[in-house]
Amino acid sequence: MPTRSAAVLTSGTANAARLFVAALAFTSAYVGFSAYNNAGSAAAEPPRTVTLAARDLPITEQITEPITVPAKAGEVFVSLVTGGADCLKTYVARGVVVNAGQSVAYGWKLTRWSPATKTWRTYLVEYDGFAGDAKTVEWRPQVTGNPGWYRVELTAEGAKTVRSERFQVSC
Incomplete structure (x- = not known):
């Protein structure tokens, strides 16, 4: 029995190591490809002109005459x-x-x-x-x-x- 458990443990460790190496290779390829795209696109993109627009709002005047309706408690x-x-x-x-x-x-x-x-x-x-x-x-x-x-x-x-x-x- 001890040899059978050792064989299963060894094959599981080998599978985990293969998956780790594959994930590391994929991540490295992705990072390298992204860096290549960013480096190539930074120099090739022409500058853009941005035009900002604003809208004028009228200024409202302050009211100086008193409000004629008296306020009461319990009402708004x-x-x-x-x-x-x-x-x-x-x-x-x-x-x-x-x-x-x-x-x-x-x-x-x-x-x-x-x-x-x-x-x-x-x-x-x-x-x-x-x-x-x-x-x-x-x-x-x-x-x-x-x-x-x-x-x-x-x-x-x-x-x-x-x-x-x-x-x-x-x-």
Whole structure:
């Protein structure tokens, strides 16, 4: 029996050595062929000219007149501020955050209705905070060339999320 086990062990080691040598030869040939192609193609390719183009976007003016709709706690009011070129629309969202502690963090979220999934999906997000009892907060999200149904959500730590009525953006 010992001679039979030794013969099997020897033939297995020989097969492993052959496979290793074959893999090493294949890898060497691949690396050599790749180096040959890279060296030959670097000198033969002519230089290319790349032209960059830029598009000017209009600058929107800052609104100086006050928004006449008063903000209320538990509500988010959204109105269109400007509608510019290339379907650039700026909205203003207002709400009141009431704080029971020393400081509070809050976040805005602009969500867009997805007809494919039949859910509201996040489009833009912004976070802020303040110290004090209550504050009227404001956010100015912009939508550019993406028509659809949107709504704004205001979330403050320790309070439930307040959502605006949905509104439609069209170009």
